[in-house]
Amino acid sequence: MDRDATADVNAPHSMGTTIIGVTYNGGVILGADSRTSTGLYVANRASDKITQLTDNVYICRSGSAADSQIVSDYVRYFLHQHTIQLGQPATVKVAANLVRLLSYNNKNMLQTGIIVGGWDKYEGGKIYGIPLGGTILEQPFAIGGSGSSYLYGFFDQAWKEGMTKDEAEQLVVKAVSLAIARDGASGGVVRTVTINSEGVTRNFYPGDTLPLWHDEVEAHDSLLDILNASNPEPMST
Amino acid sequence: MSSIGTGYDLSVTTFSPDGRVFQIEYAAKAVDNSGTVVGIKCKDGIVIGVEKLIASKMMLPGSNRRIHSVHRHSGMGVAGLAADGRQIVARAKSEAHNYESTYGEPIPIKELADRVASYVHLCTLYWWLRPFGSGVILGGYDRDGPQLYMVEPSGVSYRYFGAAIGKGRQAAKTEIEKLKLSEMTCRQGVIEVAKIIYGVHDEAKDKTFELEMSWVCDESNRQHQKVPEALLEEAKAAAKAALEEMDAD
Numbered sequence: 001m002d003r004d005a006t007a008d009v010n011a012p013h014s015m016g017t018t019i020i021g022v023t024y025n026g027g028v029i030l031g032a033d034s035r036t037s038t039g040l041y042v043a044n045r046a047s048d049k050i051t052q053l054t055d056n057v058y059i060c061r062s063g064s065a066a067d068s069q070i071v072s073d074y075v076r077y078f079l080h081q082h083t084i085q086l087g088q089p090a091t092v093k094v095a096a097n098l099v100r101l102l103s104y105n106n107k108n109m110l111q112t113g114i115i116v117g118g119w120d121k122y123e124g125g126k127i128y129g130i131p132l133g134g135t136i137l138e139q140p141f142a143i144g145g146s147g148s149s150y151l152y153g154f155f156d157q158a159w160k161e162g163m164t165k166d167e168a169e170q171l172v173v174k175a176v177s178l179a180i181a182r183d184g185a186s187g188g189v190v191r192t193v194t195i196n197s198e199g200v201t202r203n204f205y206p207g208d209t210l211p212l213w214h215d216e217v218e219a220h221d222s223l224l225d226i227l228n229a230s231n232p233e234p235m236s237t
Numbered sequence: 238m239s240s241i242g243t244g245y246d247l248s249v250t251t252f253s254p255d256g257r258v259f260q261i262e263y264a265a266k267a268v269d270n271s272g273t274v275v276g277i278k279c280k281d282g283i284v285i286g287v288e289k290l291i292a293s294k295m296m297l298p299g300s301n302r303r304i305h306s307v308h309r310h311s312g313m314g315v316a317g318l319a320a321d322g323r324q325i326v327a328r329a330k331s332e333a334h335n336y337e338s339t340y341g342e343p344i345p346i347k348e349l350a351d352r353v354a355s356y357v358h359l360c361t362l363y364w365w366l367r368p369f370g371s372g373v374i375l376g377g378y379d380r381d382g383p384q385l386y387m388v389e390p391s392g393v394s395y396r397y398f399g400a401a402i403g404k405g406r407q408a409a410k411t412e413i414e415k416l417k418l419s420e421m422t423c424r425q426g427v428i429e430v431a432k433i434i435y436g437v438h439d440e441a442k443d444k445t446f447e448l449e450m451s452w453v454c455d456e457s458n459r460q461h462q463k464v465p466e467a468l469l470e471e472a473k474a475a476a477k478a479a480l481e482e483m484d485a486d
Binding site: 096098 | 339340341342345347348351380
């Protein structure tokens with residue numbers, strides 16, 4: 001397991017990632033961390049893994065950054081044409097199906113786990129999980145990425161049907177923050193996107209606003225600063 | 238009313254000096270001379286009825302269907318050249334299937350009508366193809382409710398709440414206009430369509446006919462299907478009774 005500790009800066013960009021999508025009473029909330037790593041090096045510590053496909057449909061990307069970007073570009077293109085032909089916004093189901101077809105038919109070449117979430121006038125808020133092989137599953141909530149392993153038990157306990165927007169947002173932020181605490185491949189900030197009949201809202205939670213979990217320590221001043229202070233105490237409580 | 242387009246009617250890629258494409262108009266004549274097809278949009282669904290003129294007494298009743306299911310949620314009644322109509326139905330089925338395979342949802346009726354119309358129109362653009370000698374009345378029930386479209390041999394497609402093609406279309410349209418469709422259920426609509434078809438059938442000029450009807454409505458669970466036997470018989474009886482009443486006047 002201990003390969004060359006000098007980070008693999010030329011390794012393909014992978015989003016270790018924690019991604020989440022939940023439905024609530026009136027819409028959906030998508031959440032993600034912001035770490036993109038190449039091997040052990042964090043290539044981007046503030047990436048945006050929540051990508052827009054249409055006005056009313058967004059996706060969370062995990063796995064290979066390149067693969068998930070290409071899939072999302074193709075689906076955005078197809079959805080755009082579909083919207084023009086149909087004369088009205090595409091449904092979340094159609095968007096998810098297009099993602100699934102690409103994932104499934106190119107399964108030998110792609111490595112992406114995608115969560116599709118959005119709102120349309122027929123079905124309201126919907127979440128679809130499309131993991132590695134190209135299965136499609138409509139779920140009341142979906143989790144993905146390496147950090148999601150630590151969240152299965154959490155959601156079993158904390159999830160409930162028909163939450164309010166604020167409850168759902170807090171749940172998502174808490175969950176991503178828990179995963180970041182335990183998963184080395186997830187980190188940075190928490191981004192959320194809320195989609196409902198009124199439109200889309202983006203939120204941003206910087207790392208230092210997130211709660212501290214078991215064993216995580218508060219930020220301390222450096223010992224050097226203490227030495228320079230007027231009254232050097234060995235350690236603050 | 239009709240004129241011969243001498244010289245300008247030999248090819249579908251030729252316009253006449255007054256801007257008409259005669260081949261397409263002649264194709265429409267094939268539809269006008271066929272048995273009547275009627276479609277109505279009631280408040281809870283669509284009813285399609287066909288006056289199926291029987292060519293020979295030896296044909297089994299129920300054969301030579303003029304109404305076809307395109308998908309679970311939609312069906313078409315065809316008028317004009319039967320073989321041409323067959324092709325249009327086959328294309329519609331194919332389009333509906335492809336759409337669902339790609340997009341994961343049943344094809345919206347509007348989209349289906351657009352695709353059928355494009356296909357019919359396509360066959361009016363090349364000299365090495367002839368226009369379809371048939372028109373169709375397409376009815377379906379999707380997420381936006383029940384919808385009725387009519388596609389003509391020229392490739393135009395409009396949305397209707399009541400439509401008729403074939404021999405008795407003028408009389409049928411007059412009758413349809415008298416109906417209050419927005420207040421009618423399909424159950425009642427079936428009776429009305431039967432009356433219309435029986436009413437426009439010309440006993441003197443034409444051979445006997447068989448009434449073929451289908452619907453797609455809330456009662457049929459939004460599936461396109463033949464009108465149930467019992468209701469069909471009820472409709473036929475009501476239609477015959479209405480005819481006698483008219484004759485008695």
